[in-house]
Amino acid sequence: MEMDVDEEEQESPNEESKDQNASKDADPTAIAKESTETETKEEEGTGDADAVETAAVGPMSSKDFEQARIELVQLIRTAQNESALSLDFVSLLLSCLRPAAGTTSMSPHLKQHVAVGSLGADALWIQPQEEDPIVGAGWKVQSLGEASKQLKNAASRLRGEVVKEKKYWDAVMKTVVNDGEVMFKIRRGDARGLGLKYGFGDSGSEYRDKGLAMVRRKPDGELSFRFDRTKQRKAVRVVLYDITSGEKVPIGTSTPASLLVEDRVENEIKNARMILFEEELFFEMVQEARLLSSYKITVSDNVISVNLFDELLEIEYADLSHTHPAEGLPQLKADLICNALHILLSYSHKRRLEKRRAVPAPLTKT
Structure with missing residues (x-):
């Protein structure tokens, strides 16, 4: 029933616009009068802007002017027709809740063919989807398993690093204490570590090569002495x-x-x-x-x-x-x-x- 009413509603303003266009096409005097009034309003409203545009663009022929005027009139009529249809739709929808306010803005054609309050609207309520607790528990169990696995791997890696570091520092202590080598902090560019002095500068040598080398840890934890190969x-x-x-x-x-x-x-x-x-x-x-x-x-x-x-x-x-x-x-x-x-x-x-x-x-x- 509502679909039929809507189609009649859309057809009624179109029929009125067609009747009005037919009457105006049949009466040349009305068309001339309307065009004269439109030209008068355009001249009053645009004044200086038209003068500036004409001076910038150049003179416009009468044929082009008439074509532009006809296109403008058609666009105005289309906009008026669309706004009238929108107003009737809103008025009919409003008449379901407030009949007095809705009938005030209705067009006579809509009042004649469509009953007041025949169009209504309701809000739809969608029931939220229920969460399955079993799925949530499964995700939690999987996440906890992955976390425990990563922690176990990290603990194993740290345990191995501790063993390697102990092996490295034991070798450093043996080199310093037992062998009596001189070690110090060294920094070469971005590389930082321990340095070892194997030269003879402390014995009185003035040779250009001071005998300095870096000491680093190998991947297996062994001490690596890196001098100039x-x-x-x-x-x-x-x-x-x-x-x-x-x-x-x-x-x-x-x-x-x-x-x-x-x-x-x-x-x-x-x-x-x-x-x-x-x-x-x-x-x-x-x-x-x-x-x-x-x-x-x-x-x-x-x-x-x-x-x-x-x-x-x-x-x-x-x-x-x-x-x-x-x-x-x-x-x-x-x-x-x-x-x-x-x-x-x-x-x-x-x-x-x-x-x-x-x-x-x-x-x-x-």
Whole structure:
């Protein structure tokens, strides 16, 4: 019943608008009068704006003006028809609750064809969906199971980290207490950790390489000593030649130094210290040899040559991986010379340390 009333309601204003349009189309005088009134209102309402727009756009032809006027009239009529339909719909809906207020704004056509209060509206109430307690309990049990599993994994991981940390710090304590190494905090860029001093700065050395390295923990908790791996592993070697016949005939060579097996941190530190000492020793000898060129001492290709008239003494800075003792050659004399050079460097460190610790002389005499 309500659907039929609505269709009649929509048809009634359309029929009225069609009747009005038909009457106006049949009466040219009414159309002319209406257009004249519309033009008068537009001229009164737009005045200066039309003048500015005409001046900016240019003159408009009478045909274009008439076309624009017809489109405007059609749009106004359509808007009036839609607003009348909306007003009748709201009035009919209101008449169900307040008949007096609803009939006041109804159109005569709607009052004639539709009964007052025939259209109503009610609010729909949707019953909320009931939650299944079993499903909620299942979700809770699953969440608790996942949480307990994660906590168990975290506890296992922390237990493993504690074991690794204990192993690492035990190795650090052993290195510091038992071996007497010097350790300190170090920071290189974003890397932070413990540093180990394996150089000879505290013994009086003034070499450019201070012998500092970082100590870190390996993934398994072992102590890792990380010094400069790019440093060449070389050592000082002494070779004696007989030159009485005019040719170089080897008559002795020193025992080559050997590195320890780096299966422990202690051996790695000892190897690094030995390589640094050999490097400083050869550096100091090269510096002194350049000042003793008048004594037939020359330096060429990491070899210091000392002419002893009947013998030639060569001090090499040889790679440890390619150094092998010469078979059948005596080694005692060359070993003594090589050991003496090492002792002299240690003595130089001692003198520098004593000079550094000496009390400075007074500035004025009393």
